[in-house]
Structure formats: structure tokens, C-alpha cells
Amino acid sequence: MTEVAVAVIGAGAIGRAHCETIRRSTSCRLVAIAEPAAAGRAYAEGLGVPCYSDARDLLEAVKPQAAIIATPNATHRAFAIACIERGIVALVEKPVASTLADAAAIAAASERAGVPVLVGHHRRHNPIARRARAMIAEGALGRLTNATVLATFYKPPDYFDVVWRREAGGGPVLINLIHEIDLIRHLCGEIASVQAVTSNAVRGFEVEDSAAILLRLAGGALVTLSLSDTAASPWSWDLASGESPNYPPQPAMVQTHFLCGTDGALALPTLEHWHYASAKSWFAPISRDEIGLTRGDPYLAQIDHLARVVRAEEAPLITARDGMLTLRATMAVHKAAETGQIVRPDQEMQL
Numbered sequence: 001m002t003e004v005a006v007a008v009i010g011a012g013a014i015g016r017a018h019c020e021t022i023r024r025s026t027s028c029r030l031v032a033i034a035e036p037a038a039a040g041r042a043y044a045e046g047l048g049v050p051c052y053s054d055a056r057d058l059l060e061a062v063k064p065q066a067a068i069i070a071t072p073n074a075t076h077r078a079f080a081i082a083c084i085e086r087g088i089v090a091l092v093e094k095p096v097a098s099t100l101a102d103a104a105a106i107a108a109a110s111e112r113a114g115v116p117v118l119v120g121h122h123r124r125h126n127p128i129a130r131r132a133r134a135m136i137a138e139g140a141l142g143r144l145t146n147a148t149v150l151a152t153f154y155k156p157p158d159y160f161d162v163v164w165r166r167e168a169g170g171g172p173v174l175i176n177l178i179h180e181i182d183l184i185r186h187l188c189g190e191i192a193s194v195q196a197v198t199s200n201a202v203r204g205f206e207v208e209d210s211a212a213i214l215l216r217l218a219g220g221a222l223v224t225l226s227l228s229d230t231a232a233s234p235w236s237w238d239l240a241s242g243e244s245p246n247y248p249p250q251p252a253m254v255q256t257h258f259l260c261g262t263d264g265a266l267a268l269p270t271l272e273h274w275h276y277a278s279a280k281s282w283f284a285p286i287s288r289d290e291i292g293l294t295r296g297d298p299y300l301a302q303i304d305h306l307a308r309v310v311r312a313e314e315a316p317l318i319t320a321r322d323g324m325l326t327l328r329a330t331m332a333v334h335k336a337a338e339t340g341q342i343v344r345p346d347q348e349m350q351l
């Protein structure tokens with residue numbers, strides 16, 4: 001089958017990772033890069049692919065079938081719309097945009113034109129998440145009651161040499177927690193309300209370094225999330241799941257996500273399933289099935305999915321509208337922390 005022609009807009013950290021993934025894939029081929037900075041242009045030259053400093057020039061000249069938008073968040077809207085106008089399928093990195101208005105504009109343009117836009121919440125493509133979602137859908141947990149998510153890890157001091165990472169919006173809520181919010185929505189359903197407390201007590205920067213969050217889901221389940229980027233801890237999906245080569249393997253497996261229902265419980269990433277073999281009671285023994293860590297590269301799976309969307313074999317696993325709802329729920333965490341109020345994203349946060 002012919003490989004799908006893909007361009008990458010923005011050859012920074014994640015843009016380069018996408019370039020490498022495309023080069024490893026058998027479903028897509030990298031046809032061009034758009035990047036104004038000298039380092040990114042040298043990178044493109046090293047790969048032997050044409051590089052344009054203006055992404056629109058690339059789209060006009062190369063006419064790729066798909067483009068990956070891996071630029072700063074505030075530019076996502078303009079590049080996504082430029083792709084949609086040309087009938088080019090776009091994979092927009094997360095967050096889908098920097099504001100809800102931009103996210104809504106991308107979603108509306110994509111739907112109006114019938115040109116798919118995917119959002120780079122790559123974790124949905126991880127086989128662990130796929131298996132967990134299937135188990136929940138098949139009723140392995142019964143009715144969901146509670147979930148606990150630990151996202152506690154340590155970013156070294158030099159990470160904060162970049163000014164925007166010390167300022168409001170540059171912190172672990174919008175950068176890291178958004179992945180947890182998206183996974184909760186994907187596995188457990190829509191978020192009806194959000195309560196949160198954030199803290200900058202350790203680093204003292206304008207941005208938060210820790211947060212405690214409580215979600216009520218539309219189905220009634222309650223979710224607590226503990227977040228910190230200044231905790232010397234292994235309890236983080238990125239560290240435990242082994243999905244990214246950026247993090248070293250841990251000496252022992254740890255669980256980071258605990259999902260509970262009326263008929264069973266599931267711990268991730270190892271997919272440890274707890275349930276009663278006979279009558280359900282805390283006085284009876286409970287059994288444990290260890291399904292085990294099913295490793296697979298979610299970034300590669302995402303690229304293969306992009307190819308199938310271009311070929312109209314699949315609908316996007318996460319559309320621009322879906323990405324917008326994840327962004328809205330994540331922004332609700334900041335709003336809840338600032339106001340001390342319970343925030344209902346669908347009623348109180350304008351799109």
C-alpha cells in the first residue's frame with residue numbers, strides 16, 4: 001500500500017520525535033518540514049527532506065495528505081485552519097489550542113469542511129489504555145464508583161530556565177494533567193464538575209507546582225487526582241508505563257491509576273484486575289488477575305491511525321471537538337482553584 005505523505009510543522013522536541021516515528025513507520029512517509037529556526041532547518045537538512053520557513057508555503061508547494069502541527073499552542077488554530085482549507089488532514093499536538101475560542105474554531109471548521117482533525121493525546125493509542133477501555137466497556141468493573149490518579153514526578157531545576165515554564169499556564173496542570181484528564185474522559189466518561197486546590201509552596205514561582213483535584217463524572221463516579229512536578233516520586237504514568245524513551249526504566253513496577261467499580265477494580269499500567277470469584281463481600285477473599293504490561297509505542301500507533309484516517313478507513317480516535325472538551329475540563333481545574341468554587345465545565349465555561 002502506498003505510504004501517506006505527511007509533513008511536520010515545527011521541528012522542536014515533539015516535532016522531531018514525530019519525524020523519527022514517521023521514518024520508522026510503514027504507513028507514512030515524511031515529505032517536508034516547516035520550521036523558521038536555524039536548528040530545526042539544520043535538522044531537516046540532516047534528514048534530507050525539504051524545509052520551508054513558512055508552513056503555508058509548504059502546504060501549497062508540497063500538498064501533503066496530512067500535516068502534524070507541533071508548534072507552540074497559540075499557533076495551532078492558524079495552522080489547523082490552513083490545513084482544513086486545503087483538505088489536508090491535521091494531527092494537532094495537545095492541547096488542541098491555547099484558548100477555548102481557538103479550539104472551538106478548529107472544531108467548527110473541521111466539521112463544516114468535513115476534513116478530519118486529530119489531537120495528539122497519544123496515550124489513547126497505548127495498548128494499556130485500549131485494553132483498559134475495552135475491559136470497562138465489557139463490564140469488568142461493573143458501575144464505576146471511584147478512581148485515583150497519581151501524577152507525581154520531579155522536574156529538575158534547569159527545566160525552569162525557560163521563562164514561560166515559571167509563569168501562569170506553563171505548569172503541570174496544562175502540560176501534564178491534561179493527559180490525565182483526557183485519559184479519565186476516555187476511560188470513564190464525561191466530567192460533570194471540578195474542584196481543585198493548587199500550590200506553589202515549594203518553588204514559589206507564579207505557576208503551580210502541585211495540585212489536588214476532585215472530579216465528579218457524569219455517570220456519578222468520583223475521581224481524585226494528585227499532581228506535582230516537584231515530588232521525588234515514581235508514581236507517574238510517564239515513568240511507570242515505559243511509553244517514552246525519555247525516561248529510564250524503573251527498578252520495580254508501580255501502579256499509578258486505580259479504577260474501582262461495583263464488580264471489580266483495575267490498576268494501571270499493569271492492568272491488575274481485582275474481583276470476587278463468588279459472592280461480593282469484604283469478608284470474602286478477593287482474586288487478582290495480572291494481565292500484565294502490554295507494551296507498544298503509542299506514537300507509532302498514532303501515526304498508523306493517522307494514515308487510516310487519511311484513507312477514510314477510520315474516524316479520528318480524538319477529534320478537535322473531543323480535544324476541546326479535554327482542554328475545557330483542564331482549564332476548569334485552574335478556574336476551580338482560583339475561585340474556590342465547584343466548576344461545571346459544560347455550564348460555566350464558554351466555548
Ligand SMILES: NC(=O)c1ccc[n+]([C@@H]2O[C@H](COP(=O)([O-])OP(=O)(O)OC[C@H]3O[C@@H](n4cnc5c(N)ncnc54)[C@H](O)[C@@H]3O)[C@@H](O)[C@H]2O)c1
Pocket residue numbers: 009010011012013014015034035036037040053054055069070071072073075093094095120121122
Ligand atoms: N503529545 C506529547 O507527548 C507532547 C510532548 C511535548 C509537547 N507537546 C506539544 O507539542 C507542541 C510543541 O511542543 P514542543 O515541546 O515540541 O515545543 P518546542 O519549543 O520544542 O518546538 C516548537 C517548534 O515550533 C517551531 N515554530 C514556532 N513557530 C513556528 C511557525 N510559525 N512555523 C513553523 N514552526 C514554528 C519552533 O521554532 C520550534 O522548533 C506544543 O503544543 C506542546 O504542548 C506534546
